[in-house]
Amino acid sequence: MNASFPTPGADATQRLLSHEELEAALRDIGARRYHNLHPFHRLLHDGKLSKDQVRAWALNRYYYQAMIPVKDAAVLARLPDASLRRIWRQRIVDHDGDHEGDGGIERWLKLAEGVGFARDYVLSTKGILSATRFSVDAYVHFVSERSLLEAIASSLTEMFSPTIISERVAGMLKNYDFITKETLAYFDKRLTQAPRDADFALDYVKHHATTPELQRAAMDALTFKCNVLWTQLDALYFAYVAPGLVPPDAWQPGEGLA
């Protein structure tokens, strides 16, 4: 449904890029638009946010976490053979876990509880911003509606996540007395999971983006995903930092706490 996408460095696709050039072009997209560059993340990592502002981030980001395995199941359903599905299904295992109380979603719930939320309030997703819901749902729809190459390329933000995670964990532990190592356990796992997933996706994209047009589509898919992440932080900043206009029904400080 997305009529068009921004095409940064469109000139980069006048010819077929080598695998190395394509990887460099993809990394360049991250260097210019990954959400570690967003002012909200700088405030978060530098300890400039209030506890309520960190809560707003944890609450909204939960919806993203909770929908990731739904997104990956949509991709899984489109993979043509068992060897690919065996690899991709690990992402769902990582987020959903092997038993009650296990997995990435559960670890994010622990993070939300760690900053004071009642578990059921977080699970209800009642207080999240509509912009969070629309952005995350756009990602799930994208991987269902676009080509498999675009669906897989859109996951490549994981190439950039180790950096932001180490920044975030160090910064948050250092700057917020209400954040503990246990609260941030989610990120420990991601430090090993994300690179493994990104390596596979990058290799797939390199070998399936076999024309300049397909390479452009893969780059645009990664740009789209960067926008999905960026837009969520824009909305958090707008509602909870400045000008601080919380939309109707979105979480208000004090609500949903344990």
Add this chain to the structure above:
Amino acid sequence: MNASFPTPGADATQRLLSHEELEAALRDIGARRYHNLHPFHRLLHDGKLSKDQVRAWALNRYYYQAMIPVKDAAVLARLPDASLRRIWRQRIVDHDGDHEGDGGIERWLKLAEGVGFARDYVLSTKGILSATRFSVDAYVHFVSERSLLEAIASSLTEMFSPTIISERVAGMLKNYDFITKETLAYFDKRLTQAPRDADFALDYVKHHATTPELQRAAMDALTFKCNVLWTQLDALYFAYVAPGLVPPDAWQPGEGLA
């Protein structure tokens, strides 16, 4: 995909509402969350926006206008009989017109050109905010994925549009020397089209929301649609009013003008 929706006045659905009570409950949703209450609209109507801020609104709102007949085609495809489709298809005719240069989308393009944009730039939707795209696409997905009752109920914001349109046209003509009656021609038509459409949709909802649960679903669908409109103005305010952080690739003043 939307795990849950805010349920304002959920108590209102402890029992089956009469048609009059249901209409009152729906109008109450508009009275509390329709986007005429958004600070961006107040600035727009009171003449407090710069020409570039009005341009940002016209450019982004174009994507909403352009997707409305796509949304209505998705609803049309779900209507079970010819008598209903004959009525609903008029919405598509209104927006797409009967010939080149006719219809609501064309009139919105005229509005965008009237504030200085090059037609092709607007048509490309390149400069719109990702939040605009995600919000509008959420609406199109909603009417495809939810029940027919919810799809039709989500259109009921048209019950509230005559008020905002008269405010807007009067306010903009009075306050902006760069806005002419011709520029705003889009809204003249909507003053007769919207009430006709809303009357049909309201009657449909009254007669098909036959349980407290279905009445709740219809109210939540209207709330969702109010959020689709509200979120677009949040993003415009954030990027172009305050704090004024334009996301990567979104329109920058000076771009795309004729």
